[in-house]
Amino acid sequence: RSRDDIGGNAGVAWEGVRAEAMACTRCPLYRDGTQTVFGEGPLDAPLMFVGEQPGDQEDLAGRPFIGPAGQLFDRALGEAGIDRSAAYVTNAVKHFKFERRGKRRIHAKPDGGEIDACRWWLDQERSLLRPQITVALGATAARSLFGRVVTISSMRGQAQQARDGGETWVTVHPSFLLRVRDNKEEEYARFVEDLVQIGKRLE
Ligand code: URA
Structure with missing residues (x-):
C-alpha cells in the first residue's frame, strides 16, 4: 500500500x-546541501532501512539511495527477494556533507554532533512508522539507532534492540561494497545473505 492509501x-x-x-x-x-533528503516509502512498511547520509546524486534529486550505492542496494534487495517499494528507506543524517575538490563534491563522514542533531528526525520517522524491523546500513546508522558507537562485526547476524526498543539488524553499508577490494564478491554475497535472513523474519 502506498502512503496515499493510508492517508489519515x-x-x-x-x-x-x-x-x-x-x-x-x-x-x-x-x-551547503541542496536540500534535506527525507525518508520515503509506505508508512505501513514493516521494514525500515537506515543509511548514513545522502550522496551527491541524492542531494540533487532529494531522494535517498538513488546513486551508485542505491543501485547496488536495489540489486541486492532484488536478489534477496525484498521489494524496495515495500520498505521505508531513510538516512541517519539528512543533508549531504561534502568537501569540494574542483567541481567535484566528495563525501565527508558526518560526525557525532551531526548524527545526534539529526536523530530528532529519525526518531520522528520511527515513531510514526513503528516498523517491525529496522536495518542499520553501516556504522553511522547503527550509532544513531543505538545511541552509541558500535562495530558492525560485533552486531551483525543477530537481532538487536535499538534505543527505542525496535528490533534492529546491523549490516554493512552498500558503499562499502563498492569500495572494498579484498573478497568483493564474498562481501556482497554476505550482504545479500543478511538481507535474506532479515526477509525471513517478515514472513
Ligand atoms: N548513501 C547513504 O547512506 N544514503 C543515501 O541515500 C545514499 C548513499
Whole structure:
C-alpha cells in the first residue's frame, strides 16, 4: 500500500514532519546541501532501512539511495527477494556533507554532533512508522539507532534492540561494497545473505 492509501492521521503527520525537516537548521550541514533528503516509502512498511547520509546524486534529486550505492542496494534487495517499494528507506543524517575538490563534491563522514542533531528526525520517522524491523546500513546508522558507537562485526547476524526498543539488524553499508577490494564478491554475497535472513523474519 502506498502512503496515499493510508492517508489519515499518519500520512498527515508524516507530511508535516517532512515539511519541518525541509527547513531544518539543527546542525550546520543545511548551509551547503541542496536540500534535506527525507525518508520515503509506505508508512505501513514493516521494514525500515537506515543509511548514513545522502550522496551527491541524492542531494540533487532529494531522494535517498538513488546513486551508485542505491543501485547496488536495489540489486541486492532484488536478489534477496525484498521489494524496495515495500520498505521505508531513510538516512541517519539528512543533508549531504561534502568537501569540494574542483567541481567535484566528495563525501565527508558526518560526525557525532551531526548524527545526534539529526536523530530528532529519525526518531520522528520511527515513531510514526513503528516498523517491525529496522536495518542499520553501516556504522553511522547503527550509532544513531543505538545511541552509541558500535562495530558492525560485533552486531551483525543477530537481532538487536535499538534505543527505542525496535528490533534492529546491523549490516554493512552498500558503499562499502563498492569500495572494498579484498573478497568483493564474498562481501556482497554476505550482504545479500543478511538481507535474506532479515526477509525471513517478515514472513
Ligand atoms: N548513501 C547513504 O547512506 N544514503 C543515501 O541515500 C545514499 C548513499
